[in-house]
Amino acid sequence: MSLEITTTPSASPRSDEDVARVLEDPGFGTTFTDHMLQVTWTPDDGWHDARITAYGPLSLDPATAVLHYAQETFEGMKAYRHADGSVWTFRPEENAARMVRSSHRLALPVLEPDDFVRCVDALVEVDQRWVPDAAGEKSLYLRPFMFASEAFLGVRPSQHVTFMVIASPAGSYFKGGLTPLRLWLTEDYTRAGRGGMGAAKTGGNYASSLVAQQEAMAHGCDQVVFLDVAEGRYVEELGGMNMYFVYADGSIVTPETGTILEGITRSAIIDLAHKKGHKVEERRFGVDEWREGVASGEITEVFACGTAAVVTPVGTLQWDGGEVSGAATEEAGPLTKEIRQDLVDIQYGRADDGFGWMHRVL
Template sequence: MSALAFTPTSTTRRVADDERARILADPGFGRYYTDFMARARWTEQDGWGAAELVPFGPVQLSPAAAVLHYGQEIFEGLKAFRHPDGSVWTFRPGANAERMQRSARRLALPELPVADFLASLQAVVAADEPWVPEATSEESLYLRPFMFASEEFLGVRASHCVDYYVIASPAGPYFPRGVQPLVVWITDEYARAGTGGTGAAKCGGNYASSLLGKREAAENGADEVLFLDSETHTSIDELSGMNVFALTRDGRLLTPALTGSILEGVTRSSILQLARDRGLAVAEERLVMSEVLEKLGTGEITEMFACGTAAVINPIGEFRARGGSWQVGDGGSGETTLALRQELTDIQYGRIPDRHGWLTRLV
């Protein structure tokens, strides 16, 4: 079966060149949106169809749309990168497509074929190519595919009608102050997800459940919140939207094992591969928070960092909790952390060879 054709509509929406240039000079993150978006519809009777490229704008929904009542929705996040020759590429889109399929299965949504996922990205980026920033530092075009239950129905069951969209937003660094060591608050009150829940799916409910924890972190002068497992509140799960890594003095790179409550990050799996390439001993295992803090005190753990598509890799400089505070290493950005970050971004922006075949050209 051939991929969906996201056919452009006759209507056009174009931000003026000078206004677009002003936006691209300081895009921030998630503040501005491009001219076009892709959309497609699935119905139980006909499957996927009705694909088109349309001007970015409001989505019309019935007040009885199932997503508004039962939260049946999922999303993805990836980036388009401008390379030195002017071409535009994205990073491991197949992995995002497959993760979206896993999320769809967990939320009882239809699975979008990988080819259709890729076709939707290509259609949006081809139409919005002027919005892809020149990479003077780490600018990119952030891509947000998502789908939701759009059937007008209040019964509790999987929706018989689902809408899929891709929107795009020019992006600078995720954290306004750039790549600086994070202060991370360890919450003992909130959990992000539980065993058998939706923690491994990329759905809005997981992020909604993190917001009070993020507020608690901010109230304690921290940049981010770290959630522990929901059953024992002793082992590390992840931050509000990022996976966590620790580097030991003897060259081991540790990260929590995927237990069903942790999102399987594309950046996470890429780091694991790059670390192996460097000869680091990689271990995915249960990380007990008290043991991690003890090893920070003895110097056995020398660096820690968080990772995700938006922030890439960001060092952690300090943990805080009700019981005190713990510095990571010297409180700065670790050498290996920054080296992994540099290598990953160099691959994404086409500055070094893509030896793992992770890049896909869009334009």
């Protein structure tokens, strides 16, 4: 049975003038809309009490399970305003399906995909004035998340779970243009192994990447690259993005899933590249293949992808004792730029959505 969502409007929403000022330069993840959505789960009642209320702090018992055992999942997605004023999200059913997979891995109850999409739509509709115009690739970032909210210190799946959606206007990821990243190859830290949580979108995966990210920044790099845990030879992903390697013959390789996050943008790029006539392989990809391919010119472009940045060019790979730089160290390569443009044009309604990716909210 579908959730019934009630709405209690905020008694003190931001003024239209305040919202307009925020949307001029929204940044990322610092300002939040007037409302939030919350749903409760218990074994006896299932998902119930779905409600939109004023955005505000949560009251949590110090024994709340998520604080001790990290039983939680989340998603990241965006709402886009098109030129005609309509508002759309990008492949929300895929985010919903991934949260189902993550919930299984974290022993959390499953929120049905239709209810997930309805919850996201409902919050966007209530806070629609916070969806920026498309100029400058602005959007409304949406953060659905689920956590163990039972006050209990025993190690078992929580018997009280909360699902929420919050929203924050976001500006372009690239303030100074599409500048290639400098990546640090960590040889001390790994992100996930077989049977682990690498394919789940859960906060612990991101927490475990932070020390490696600090290591990268200490070496003057922007992001960290993780290798597989078994052999320490195969490229997996960045701290929060999937990777692609473009060869001189036009073929593309991306690391296979299993121990990495199944990115929504990642799969869209595979479809886009296929449509453009490129062969795309999902396989194990060795770091030596990366080094040697870039050095020889066989690999002509490297890029990463994710919800926030969409597509990000990669210029240099650095490790303890060396580095290798490809042709695209000052600007993105031609295919990187082309795929990125194709994708954002679909998201903002400037190009035909032949894939059926866009979901109209308003």
